Amino acid sequence: MSDSEHRNKKGGNEDEIASKLISVAYKRFYVDVKQNTRGRFIKIAEMGANHKSRVVLSMSAASALVDKLEGYLSFHDTTPEDPKREETTDLMSDILNFETRRYYLDLKENSRGRFLRLAQTSSLPRPSRSQVAIPMVGLKEIKECIADFISKFGEGYMDSNSDLMDAMTLKSELGKTFYFDANQNDRGSFLRVSEVKSASGFRTSITIPASSLTAFRKVLTEAIEKLNIDKTDVEA
Structure with missing residues (x-):
């Protein structure tokens, strides 16, 4: 695992503030803090053998995600896995709503173990969907990385969620x-x-x-x- 911070590296119209690589099994995840004219945000990118996918979160959305992930980790720690499970089964689900983006959290389990599927949908500028699948063995490290980045770089970039009730x-x-x-x-x-x-x-x-x-x-x-x-x- 490598870690690089305060690089201020420009990519297109984005400034990279910090980045961390987290290796989980056969996957690599990059957690990046970036900034553009609309504000500062966190990007989670999954790098597999033949694919790359990512989700983008505002600082407020990332903070809400960290809170939710604590519950998923607690559930995992207190609920034994089923090694005989063959079909993929849903264990927990949540939705987060922030402006034009929605985030779906689905904790799943199959014969290979448990993983969290984090999917992002956006209505603007056009309908789109992207997702990452995080094995449970790496979820705590990713959560702690996001929380650390929010603590270091989130001040002044937090806004209120517009949810009116829990999903x-x-x-x-x-x-x-x-x-x-x-x-x-x-x-x-x-x-x-x-x-x-x-x-x-x-x-x-x-x-x-x-x-x-x-x-x-x-x-x-x-x-x-x-x-x-x-x-x-x-x-x-």
Whole structure:
């Protein structure tokens, strides 16, 4: 593992403030602090044998990620792994929302062990998705590196999260998970409902303005009545 800080190396329109290489099994992860005209941010890049992927976090998003990772590490330390597990299984999930970016945290386990998939989606300038997969054996070191960089370089670059409530999760028996999270932008408050297919990880979502939620609930209630869904089915 190598570590280089305070390099102020320019790459395109970005200044590199600090960088650290963390080797985990057959993968290499670079955690970088960079700065451009929009502010200072942290980039996590995964370098595999035949691919490179990355996620970008504002200092505030990185701070929220560190808080979440503490819970994942605690879960891992107190919950034994299943060495006989064959299919990839979801163990924990979270969503973080910051302006035009959303971050999906999914702790998974398969026959090769546990890993955290951190995915980033962005709506601007065009819809995009990127992700990194971090083996649990390296997650603590990456978390501590991010926390250290925030402590050293985050002052003056933190902003408030625009979340209005903690994300809620609903799992169905059909291999799907639904996420509900409220947020706001310059056009007002809204609720985003995301559907995630466990097998493929494919995600789709709809956005409902807060002003339409009451009417939306009314339509759902009518649909439940017309489909003859009794109270037991709804609670299940």
